[in-house]
Amino acid sequence: MVIHMSQDNFPARKRRPSAGAFVSPGYSDQKLLTSLFLLSQEISSLEPLKFLLNNTSASFIRKARLISIVFQDLLISDHSILSPSAALCFEELFILLHRIKILLEDCSTSSSTWLLTQIHSISNSFHQLLAEFSTLLDIFPSKEMKLNDDVQELLDFIKNHCSQQPSDSDAEQLRARVLKMLENIKKEIVPDPRELSEIFKALDMNDSTSCSNEIENLEDEVQNQKDDKSKADVVALIGLVRYAKCVLYGASTPRKSRMRRQATGEVNIPADFRCPISLDLMRDPVVVSTGQTYDRASICQWIESGHDTCPKTGQALAHTQLTPNLALKNLISMWCRDQRIPFESTENFNGNKTALEAVKMTVSFLVNNLTASQTAESVNRVVHELRVLAKTDSDSRSCIAEAGALPLLVMLLGSENPSLQVNAVTTILNLSILEANKIRIMETDGVLNGVIEVLRSGATWEAKGNAAATIFSLTGVHAHRKKLGKKTRIVKALLDLARLGPTSPKRDAMMAILNLAADREAVGKLIEGGVVDIMGAELTEESLSEEAVAVLEVVMKRGGLLAVAAAYNGNLVKRLTTVLREGSDRAEESAAATLVIICRRGGSEMVAEVAAISGIERVVWEIMGNGTGRGRRKAATLLRILRRWAAGLVGEQLNNNQQHHSTTVDTNLTRIVLPA
Template sequence: MRDPVVVATGQTYDRESISLWIESGHNTCPKTGQTLVHNSLIPNRALKNLIAMWCREQRILFETTEGSKRTNRVIKNKAAVEANKMTVSFLVNKMSASRSMEEVDGVIYELRALAKTSSDSRACIAEAGAIPVLARFLGPDIGSEFPDLQVNAVTAMLNLSILEANKTRIMENGRAFNGVIEVLRSGATWEAKGNAAATIFSLSGVHSYRKRLGRKTRVVKGLMDLAKSGPTSSKRDALVAILNLAGDREAAGRLIKEGVVDMINEVINEMPEEAATMLEMVVKRGGIVAVAAAYNAIKKLGLLMREGSEIARESAAATLVTICRKGGADMVAELASIMGIERIIWELLGSGTMRARRKASILLRILRRWAAGLEDDFFYGLSTAATASSASSTTMVLPA
């Protein structure tokens, strides 16, 4: 370690190593696994001084001038780019020409690892024509005979898709695009299916591609099946891809027809944050059909407001507001039937995020209007609840 820096979680890493980690598309701390709230790297000068002192004692050369480090880095990067181009060209040619699947597997693994290192590597690999060649190894025939090869091929495609220009290359290459969907639907392993789902998520980051993917019944069904029956890691890949697709109204409608609300209800206990966030998006985009389907999730959302993480509590409250506003008195009655719901909402008002407190305030007002029996004024009250103050000080006991 020559240039120690501190990340958002307080952990210290070598600048070059952690920069590579972040540039490869990660947003978590490698040691703690926590999400990085920002990507700023703060120099750890105290540790750097200790390193310099130790190097002097050991008679190891340690450069301290920033200027010389920058010069050396520029030279190193130019050499690295040329070396990368040569390596990639050699690997892609070898992948194209080889008749041995074992040899191809080894080459694709090297490309998979290289594609993970930097944006320059991802661009270099794609420019060498790797995407259409990789697409050859995504089919079910490859998966049945060489499952590891299929995993390496779809994972290489995932790593390449992080680069914006490569998203276009994949989407415009029919064999690559359909190959990823084929792996999602009938991949030989859960890992292959999960990485195909992660590729769909990456591709859907572009709005026009999100709409295109959302129109594909095979994509929607593949993600739904994986979210229902896959192991936890693969389910998570499917859920985040579904969440992205649900941002488009047309795609949200397709997801609802395929039973996305029931699926969310099934996984909400296992993955509360992802499920609550997704349900919020679905009821927001899916209209009254989604709201009606969400009736059976109301009690689970109420429990989540009490026991969930900060993010889950916020999403649960926001989802309940949408359900109650769009669904009317029957939905509010179901919410009111939750034992101790008013106390749960008051606790959220006291300890939730700013948005969670705002949504809790609206829920409290909705419940109190409903309990007071103001049927004629009910929907008017819902329309003004967002801007109204949280409440009078009168305590009201809601029916169990």
């Protein structure tokens, strides 16, 4: 493995500041000296780097501490007016000290392993700064400042020490060992545990927590790199650290780090930031022809699988062009920055073989340990590691499934340990994101039944919600959707969760119901189970109204008069008009579309009920003026229906539609009730 090292590879994050950035016109000489004193004090208060470049960083900190004494003496002497040459020298010193401070702070917060691989570049940056510091001390205006003998002697002492280059030779040897280990991993050579231990102890990574911190720092580092090759190198280091963490310190449940919060769903990802297909945070949101937004990878996979409809609305796609949603992407990026969640995926760049082999080694170690583990606690730690790993990228999901983890996870779904059950079902959920794994889950004995049992009677709401999310993921495949929709216990369990669960599990259940409702046979079961009443009740919940009205739209479209009858009996129309008034743009769009379907299939009585709502036309007019493209079209259609009814012209066309759909529903119900 070759790590690219340029002069700018690490320090490029902080460009050399210009004098104008700190010293504005009219900036008094006294203030300049004060700023120099304070800045040198800030540097002197920093801690030397612990393991890498310790001597170099300590040397800079000592020099800053000493020169702060010089600046302090100048302040006491009250040099309120400086000559142009002296002022220029001090301005340059201020800029240089600021660059030194930035480099020291960057190194102290950086990943240790990445810092090690970039040691040449960073050392060169320190040496360059030292040379510039020495030059400025050579032209220091000592005579003009009339330094006393003690201060002049101190300044000369600093100058002499600038000629001595601090040595950090141990870092170079350690770097060579790490690069050799990465190269061996690329060749599928498993690292020697003893050498691995020596390297990680030298980097002061002596336990699982320190390794987890290092992985988080490396994930941050991915975002700082500008080219795919450098990003791939960082991802390879993540693979090495994750492998070492498991091998050296054993699988363990980490503290609630940002990775764990993201993996477990403890971070409340805003609904608009989740892809409707994967339910995962969108990294590259794109808009399809219907106006819905999906993550690019998910919708591309959907289209490539032969689908020509919008997954959320069921509408036919007019074309398959994808428009980047840059505004949403920027919002997600800012939110991730605030939450300290990596925004850019750590997928293996350019088929990075080192990273892939590191993942394979880690998975093999974990799966073998899962087989050998004796206590529930040790099993839970291993499964948690698999859960987090399955969250990271497609290669990890593929490796875990290929290593035979699914049959082992099945045996844990019925565990009496709530944490173990959650970890097991969530690992399966994370694995199901990969298309090939959907087939494995459906075909591996016991996996689907195990997930269904967790959905029905899981020990916690989190376990039930993640089981529902797994069903949702599986229903992304048309053949799986039909098979799952035939299972009454799945339909009932999803409806129970949507009725009784807390917000997050409810949303997972609703998304699974939305997919199932696209199948005519399944929608009949959903209606019989009370889906219309359940979704109608959720229309008043702002956090779930979009999902609820989307389900209702599909149910009305697929369910015919049976669905309309349920809507009539449940007083749904008034609730839908409330969404028209108060809902989000997407909710308004679906509500308008649902009302159009209800009016067309429900006949004059339904149209009369809609028309009787106070202020309905004004609300429809507002959507026609300010709604989404589809929302405006549906609102215009709804207004035409209402006006034709008011003019007494609804009659024949609506009644013909009603008769046609009645026949369709009767046929469908016969197919549902009679055995095949």
